[in-house]
Amino acid sequence: MHIGSHIFLLILMVGFLAPVVWALASAFKPANEIIRNPLSFDPTMWTLDNYVAMFQDVPIGHGFFNTAVVLVVKGAITLIFAPLAAFAFAKYEFPGKNLIFGAVLVTLMLPIIVLIIPLLLEMKALGWVNTYQALILPGAVDAFAIFWMRQVISAVPDELLDAARVDGCSEIGIFWRVVVPVIRPGLAGLAVLTIMNIYNDFVWPVVVANSEQMSTLQVVLSTLAQNITGNRIGADYATVTGELLAASSVALIPLLVLFIVLQRHFINGILAGSVKG
Incomplete structure (x- = not known):
């Protein structure tokens, strides 16, 4: 029962955190890559272009x-x-x-x-x-x-x-x-x-x-x-x-x-x- 409750809480944690982690990680991906392959996480492709462009375009x-x-x-x-x-x-x-x-x-x-x-x-x-x-x-x-x-x-x-x-x-x-x-x-x-x-x-x-x-x-x-x-x-x-x-x-x-x-x-x-x- 103790292990089962831990597994259940772990599943809940993953469910709540997954969208947040995806958003934070995807913000570093090239814009076209976000659309083409939204679930990919390749650190070698990460860039700050989205942040630079965002600060220029948005107040x-x-x-x-x-x-x-x-x-x-x-x-x-x-x-x-x-x-x-x-x-x-x-x-x-x-x-x-x-x-x-x-x-x-x-x-x-x-x-x-x-x-x-x-x-x-x-x-x-x-x-x-x-x-x-x-x-x-x-x-x-x-x-x-x-x-x-x-x-x-x-x-x-x-x-x-x-x-x-x-x-x-x-x-x-x-x-x-x-x-x-x-x-x-x-x-x-x-x-x-x-x-x-x-x-x-x-x-x-x-x-x-x-x-x-x-x-x-x-x-x-x-x-x-x-x-x-x-x-x-x-x-x-x-x-x-x-x-x-x-x-x-x-x-x-x-x-x-x-x-x-x-x-x-x-x-x-x-x-x-x-x-x-």
Whole structure:
């Protein structure tokens, strides 16, 4: 049974990783070879031509820069204000607490497509279309982040907070000096999920940032074929495919590195977030 479970997990791993490995390896192959023999892996034929052509034809640098700005600012807002809201829901009693928290959870059931038009009209009224404000502020403190951190903070013993109050610590001091050090695993897990969600977000950026200057990485990737054929006369299907794979590989590497480096923190955070309040 033990061996069988290992074999099953190995098959799953191969199934999940095979497309990723194929995309990364094929990006180094000559464009015509990708179409002619897609499953071949001959290191002697590998070249950087796809990457060189892709950086010339596609404004992927703008996409990375805009995504980095949104990631840093929006991620910071999420990781600061979501735990603060969760701390209030987990450790304080106030009128309408359960009703407000229930309303927050209800927003988890709303599909993003339902919110796009109202949000877009709001951004237009504020004059924020094609701005960083529109990319960053909507959804910066989302219901899932609050729910996640509430579950984690609920497990912090009340005795720790009472002891800090006896020592004369302020409420905000209790949060930063007592609660935050205890909830670091859950906060790290939330950080990884937040980074992945912001990095992979496509629907909202493609609606609110329709200019090339403000396009995030995922929006740039979605318009790669048009950019390649528009910037290179006579670009054929093989050329477009090679550059698409090169661009996808460049976009994939940061997330792979992030997950490999923070894998332990992510798993600990998942376990911390599973604690019942």
